[in-house]
Amino acid sequence: MAKITDISWEDFSALSLEEKRPYLARYAGDGMPYHTLFAQQFDRDILERLCALSNRIRFINKSKEGALYLKSVLAHKRAMLYFSQPSSRTFLSHLNACQLLGLTTSSVRDAATSSEAKGESKIDTIRTFSSYVDLIIMRCPEKGLAEQSAWELSNSERPIPILNAGSGKDQHPTQALLDIYTLVRSFEEKGGLDGRTVTFCGDLLRGRTVRSLSYLLTNFNDVKQIFVAPKELQVPEDVIAILKQKGVRYEIHDDLKAATRESDAVYMTRIQDEWDESKGESAKIDTSRFKFGAEELALLGKDGIIMHPLPRRDEIATCCDHDPRAMYWRQMRNGMWIRAALIASTFGYEKELMNCGY
Numbered sequence: 231m232a233k234i235t236d237i238s239w240e241d242f243s244a245l246s247l248e249e250k251r252p253y254l255a256r257y258a259g260d261g262m263p264y265h266t267l268f269a270q271q272f273d274r275d276i277l278e279r280l281c282a283l284s285n286r287i288r289f290i291n292k293s294k295e296g297a298l299y300l301k302s303v304l305a306h307k308r309a310m311l312y313f314s315q316p317s318s319r320t321f322l323s324h325l326n327a328c329q330l331l332g333l334t335t336s337s338v339r340d341a342a343t344s345s346e347a348k349g350e351s352k353i354d355t356i357r358t359f360s361s362y363v364d365l366i367i368m369r370c371p372e373k374g375l376a377e378q379s380a381w382e383l384s385n386s387e388r389p390i391p392i393l394n395a396g397s398g399k400d401q402h403p404t405q406a407l408l409d410i411y412t413l414v415r416s417f418e419e420k421g422g423l424d425g426r427t428v429t430f431c432g433d434l435l436r437g438r439t440v441r442s443l444s445y446l447l448t449n450f451n452d453v454k455q456i457f458v459a460p461k462e463l464q465v466p467e468d469v470i471a472i473l474k475q476k477g478v479r480y481e482i483h484d485d486l487k488a489a490t491r492e493s494d495a496v497y498m499t500r501i502q503d504e505w506d507e508s509k510g511e512s513a514k515i516d517t518s519r520f521k522f523g524a525e526e527l528a529l530l531g532k533d534g535i536i537m538h539p540l541p542r543r544d545e546i547a548t549c550c551d552h553d554p555r556a557m558y559w560r561q562m563r564n565g566m567w568i569r570a571a572l573i574a575s576t577f578g579y580e581k582e583l584m585n586c587g588y
């Protein structure tokens with residue numbers, strides 16, 4: 231078994247994402263991740279097990295007895311939420327997922343209030359947090375920090391798991407999990423997710439949810455991906471290289487109406503202008519054709535769905551909000567359930583929850 235304690239940081243960081251995967255799995259060998267850092271850790275078997283566990287946790291939580299049982303499952307554990315970038319949904323859904331399972335939580339939401347402001351390195355800061363808790367859920371602007379933190383902690387005297395809740399422009403694996411859960415649920419009584427067409431629209435260059443979800447979709451059979459964006463914000467080469475390597479059908483263009491007509495799911499994203507090097511750069515790009523409104527809604531099939539990781543600006547018109555195909559509200563709530571499933575699995579409670587009497 232590949233152990234993260236048997237490899238130096240230099241050798242580990244030089245591996246491809248697929249090669250890193252076994253080092254990040256639970257030593258118990260059930261295939262579930264220990265550290266959750268990127269989408270490449272999830273294959274179809276794990277995705278299906280996490281969706282099943284989310285449904286199970288949802289069901290158990292319906293009765294008071296079940297909810298109290300869930301609260302006992304990880305009542306002996308503590309989690310820390312370290313969010314040095316803005317967040318509403320990801321923070322609150324992880325927090326509530328922890329609370330559902332009984333974990334005690336603490337948080338730092340602003341690096342300016344931690345000793346980083348005194349010049350402490352980020353890795354020292356993470357090691358400090360690890361002294362007090364059993365899990366760190368972190369969101370940060372730096373691409374590789376979650377990964378380096380995972381290696382550092384596994385090789386320290388406090389080896390605890392890291393859960394990446396968004397790393398820069400790079401990856402957002404738990405968002406992609408909730409997106410997959412939403413897609414699986416939406417199509418489960420309509421023939422499943424295999425063979426579907428998913429359109430991504432908006433800022434595909436800097437949207438980390440797009441990179442993670444595009445990869446997860448490659449685990450399903452014959453799912454076509456369409457990328458609709460202004461050319462300045464089109465999907466990056468590394469995402470396309472994976473699709474090519476896996477033989478996935480894809481298209482890249484700028485016609486949202488045409489894409490909507492052939493899509494089962496349209497995944498809208500906002501312009502990520504926090505990454506503009508000189509302020510207001512993105513404002514010069516014409517994004518008017520990359521918004522989903524009444525005309526696009528009329529072109530979407532009756533079983534089609536509209537998704538968005540949120541927050542939205544004006545890329546989905548509010549006139550879509552009460553249409554049964556608008557899935558973004560349910561998508562958000564699905565996040566709490568699948569994050570609870572992931573946290574329970576991280577600590578090895580998948581089997582117990584699947585088989586408990588509730």
Ligand code: NCD
Pocket residue numbers: 319320396402405438439499500539540541
């Ligand atoms: C996304 C993110 O932070 O990457 N939001 C989220 O987690 N739901 C998308 C975004 O901010 O546009």
